[in-house]
Amino acid sequence: MGHRSVADLMTPTAITVRRATTFKEVARLLKEFDITAVPVIDEAGHPVGVVSEADLLRPRPTGGAATAEQLMTSPAVTARLEWSVVRAARVMQRHGVKRLPVVDTDGRVAGVLSRSDLIQLFLRPDHAIREEILEDVLTRTLTLAPSAITVDVEDGLVTLSGTVPRPELLPVVKRLCHGVDGVVTVDSRLTCDSADRT
Numbered sequence: 001m002g003h004r005s006v007a008d009l010m011t012p013t014a015i016t017v018r019r020a021t022t023f024k025e026v027a028r029l030l031k032e033f034d035i036t037a038v039p040v041i042d043e044a045g046h047p048v049g050v051v052s053e054a055d056l057l058r059p060r061p062t063g064g065a066a067t068a069e070q071l072m073t074s075p076a077v078t079a080r081l082e083w084s085v086v087r088a089a090r091v092m093q094r095h096g097v098k099r100l101p102v103v104d105t106d107g108r109v110a111g112v113l114s115r116s117d118l119i120q121l122f123l124r125p126d127h128a129i130r131e132e133i134l135e136d137v138l139t140r141t142l143t144l145a146p147s148a149i150t151v152d153v154e155d156g157l158v159t160l161s162g163t164v165p166r167p168e169l170l171p172v173v174k175r176l177c178h179g180v181d182g183v184v185t186v187d188s189r190l191t192c193d194s195a196d197r198t
Contacts, residue, residue, distance in 0.1 A: 004121065004181055006088050007081045010102045010111035016041045019048065019069035026051050026068055036114070039076060039101040040068045045108035047101045049074030078103045079113055089118050124182030126153040133158065137176045142169065149173075149190065156184035163193035 016039045017026055029038055030053060037052035049072030056071065079088040079100040088100060092115060099114040130153040138144045138151075149162035158177055164170060174188045 004085045005081065006079050006083045006085060006102050006113055007111075009085060009117045009121065010079075010113040011117070012111045013039070013101075013109060016045075016047075016109055017051065017068045018042075019067060021068040023056065023066040023071060026071065027056055030056070035112075037099050037112070039109050039112065040072045040074075041109055045106075047076035047078055047103065047109050048072070049076050050097075050099070050101060052098075073097075076101055081105075081110055085118060085121060088113055092118075122156055122182055122184065124156075126155065129153045129156065129158065129180055129182045132180050133177055137173070137180065141176060142173065144169075144173075148193070156182050158183055158186045159189065160186065161189045163191050165193055167192040167194070 015029060015033055015035065017029065019040060019042070021040075026038060030036065037050050039047045040049040040051060042048050049069075051068050051072045055073060077091060077095045077097055077100060079091060079102045081102055081104055092098070092100060099112055101109050102111040102113055104110045130151050133151050133153075134146050138146050138149055144164060148164070149160060152159040152161075158180075160173065160177065164173060170188065170190055170192065173190060174186050177183060177186045177188075
C-alpha cells in the first residue's frame with residue numbers, strides 16, 4: 001500500500017472563486033457547501049490565494065463590499081497531487097495553514113486537503129494496522145515467516161520483535177512499516193538470525 005498520496009485523501013473541489021468575487025458571495029458559498037475555505041483562482045484556473053472563514057471575520061474598512069482578492073491570504077500555499085500525505089502535512093505545519101489547495105500537473109486546482117483529512121488517516125484502528133503489517137508487508141511483500149516476527153501496535157506505535165534471516169532486511173522492514181497508513185512511529189527490536197550462516 002505504501003504512503004498515501006494527497007490525491008487519495010483530498011476532497012475534489014468544484015468550488016473556487018475569482019479575484020472579483022464579493023465578500024457576500026464567498027460567505028454564501030462557505031455556508032452553502034459547509035466548507036471553511038475556498039481557493040481563489042485566476043483566469044487560467046491557477047490558485048492565487050485562499051479565503052477562509054477567519055479571513056471573513058477579520059475587520060476591514062471596506063466591509064461587505066470587499067472582494068476575494070482583498071480578503072484572501074496570498075500567495076496560495078499548495079500541494080501537488082503526487083505528494084505523499086506526510087509531505088503535505090509538513091508544508092501545512094511550516095506555513096501554519098489548516099488546508100492546502102491541491103494542484104495538478106498544469107497547476108490548476110484539483111482539490112483541497114484539510115487538516116481533518118490528515119487526522120482521519122491517523123485514527124485507523126491498531127488491529128487494522130497490525131493486520132496489514134503481518135499480511136502485506138511481512139508475508140506478501142517480504143515473504144518472511146510471520147511466526148518469526150511479533151508485531152505489537154498501540155495508538156499507531158508499532159513495535160517489532162523477533163528475527164529476520166538477513167541483516168539487509170532490518171532497515172527494509174522498518175521502512176515498509178512506516179509506509180502503512182496510520183503508523184505514527186516504528187520501534188524495531190528485530191535482530192538478525194545469522195545462526196544458519198556459521
